[in-house]
Amino acid sequence: MRGLEEEFIPSTPGKFKDKTYYSSNRQFHRCFASTSTMFLWALFLLALTASYLSFQSFMDSGTRYLSSTGSLHWEKQVRDSAQIHRVNGMSVLVTGAAGFVGSHVSIALKKRGDGVVGIDNFNNYYDPSLKKARKNLLNLQNVYLIEGDINDVRMLTKLFDIVAFTHVMHLAAQAGVRYAMENPKSYVHSNIAGLVTLLEACKNANPQPAIVWASSSSVYGLNEKVPFSESDRTDQPASLYAATKKAGEEITHTYNHIYGLSITGLRFFTVYGPWGRPDMAYFSFTRNILQGKPITVYRGKNRVDLARDFTYIDDIVKGCVGSLDTAGKSTGSGGKKRAPAMFRIFNLGNTSPVTVPMMVAMLEKHLKVKAKKHVLDMPGNGDVPFTHANISLAHKELGYKPTTNLQTGLGKFVRWYLSYYGYSQEKSIK
Numbered sequence: 001m002r003g004l005e006e007e008f009i010p011s012t013p014g015k016f017k018d019k020t021y022y023s024s025n026r027q028f029h030r031c032f033a034s035t036s037t038m039f040l041w042a043l044f045l046l047a048l049t050a051s052y053l054s055f056q057s058f059m060d061s062g063t064r065y066l067s068s069t070g071s072l073h074w075e076k077q078v079r080d081s082a083q084i085h086r087v088n089g090m091s092v093l094v095t096g097a098a099g100f101v102g103s104h105v106s107i108a109l110k111k112r113g114d115g116v117v118g119i120d121n122f123n124n125y126y127d128p129s130l131k132k133a134r135k136n137l138l139n140l141q142n143v144y145l146i147e148g149d150i151n152d153v154r155m156l157t158k159l160f161d162i163v164a165f166t167h168v169m170h171l172a173a174q175a176g177v178r179y180a181m182e183n184p185k186s187y188v189h190s191n192i193a194g195l196v197t198l199l200e201a202c203k204n205a206n207p208q209p210a211i212v213w214a215s216s217s218s219v220y221g222l223n224e225k226v227p228f229s230e231s232d233r234t235d236q237p238a239s240l241y242a243a244t245k246k247a248g249e250e251i252t253h254t255y256n257h258i259y260g261l262s263i264t265g266l267r268f269f270t271v272y273g274p275w276g277r278p279d280m281a282y283f284s285f286t287r288n289i290l291q292g293k294p295i296t297v298y299r300g301k302n303r304v305d306l307a308r309d310f311t312y313i314d315d316i317v318k319g320c321v322g323s324l325d326t327a328g329k330s331t332g333s334g335g336k337k338r339a340p341a342m343f344r345i346f347n348l349g350n351t352s353p354v355t356v357p358m359m360v361a362m363l364e365k366h367l368k369v370k371a372k373k374h375v376l377d378m379p380g381n382g383d384v385p386f387t388h389a390n391i392s393l394a395h396k397e398l399g400y401k402p403t404t405n406l407q408t409g410l411g412k413f414v415r416w417y418l419s420y421y422g423y424s425q426e427k428s429i430k
């Protein structure tokens with residue numbers, strides 16, 4: 001038979017299991033020689049352990065009650081953040097709100113009086129400390145940011161239960177064209193599975209929100225007709241990233257068709273600016289140039305320079321907000337479509353492509369440092385040789401009109417970069 005001590009002391013390793021207790025310590029035996037004294041001590045230890053355990057569980061549940069998803073405190077924070085503070089305002093759930101575009105859009109909406117709740121999974125695709133810093137910016141604007149994944153059905157259901165979001169601005173995604181060769185599954189996880197999970201939650205919500213979401217200029221893939229128009233073919237993606245964004249356009253169409261969700265897909269063209277993404281060329285080039293490290297500049301077939309229709313973040317934010325403002329209502333309820341709903345796709349670009357070497361020259365000018373360039377033939381890694389947006393549709397429907405050219409926008413980016421990473425002007429500009 002097991003003794004009393006064995007009966008009540010936890011058998012799994014943990015803070016309550018004190019190995020010295022079991023050892024045949026002579027002093028211990030001397031002090032507790034009589035059986036009755038030992039029995040009393042055992043009872044005492046038992047009571048002590050029991051009260052400690054119940055205190056622990058009380059503390060645990062108390063902390064959970066205060067901070068975890070679904071707790072009353074959490075609900076209050078979500079409701080407060082979703083509160084609308086202007087006439088005819090909207091209540092927007094922003095996914096990827098700690099991301100580059102997500103943080104800028106969230107702040108713009110909050111500043112004009114809309115309700116905003118953010119979600120972000122803070123993954124480590126790039127330095128999460130930058131995402132935390134963006135979160136701090138959102139906190140200052142009273143935007144509540146939930147640390148969660150769009151694949152979390154329970155969390156999404158709970159959110160739509162407590163807030164009647166009028167709109168969802170869906171910007172959470174696995175971004176980056178070339179990283180898809182390293183980690184293909186993350187694209188499926190976020191851009192396909194995550195999108196479907198979110199659309200399911202939106203379709204079940206009552207009222208259903210209108211959805212505006214980030215597609216990508218990369219869907220034009222090997223299209224050679226310039227500038228790229230929304231009606232051009234998009235069935236030749238050059239990367240898995242592009243393929244998942246194209247799939248997103250088809251998936252959202254299905255939810256529009258079957259469930260009456262109002263959908264606006266935005267094809268962003270190489271968005272850049274302050275608080276940008278460190279994985280993008282303009283950002284990593286800046287870092288390397290300042291650190292005296294070489295940069296690799298890819299070159300296309302027949303030594304032709306690659307070019308991008310680089311688009312400044314503030315212009316993109318205007319396009320996002322314009323899309324939210326003009327989005328029609330979703331028409332479904334109880335998971336059923338009641339009438340046809342809006343389905344739109346827009347290019348959000350700058351309409352003036354710049355070659356990558358020219359972009360580097362602009363950075364050199366702003367940084368006043370010469371880059372050490374390695375020119376390399378473009379590897380077959382999913383890149384496309386050029387992008388160029390036709391934005392007449394967005395101009396007509398959204399009033400979209402980009403106003404910042406690359407030279408000016410990179411200047412703003414460089415100023416932010418130097419200040420954020422603690423470069424004094426003298427230190428960086430030799």
Ligand SMILES: O=C(O)[C@H]1O[C@H](OP(=O)(O)OP(=O)(O)OC[C@H]2O[C@@H](n3ccc(=O)[nH]c3=O)[C@H](O)[C@@H]2O)[C@H](O)[C@@H](O)[C@@H]1O
Pocket residue numbers: 175176177215216217218219268269270271279280281282296297298299306307308356383
């Ligand atoms: O517009 C878009 O749809 C896409 O824009 C960017 O993709 P990308 O245009 O490839 O942007 P960067 O990664 O910053 O590359 C810009 C250019 O610099 C070139 N590059 C990149 C990296 C490098 O080391 N060297 C180099 O020459 C690329 O080939 C490309 O021509 C984003 O990373 C995607 O998430 C987004 O969807």
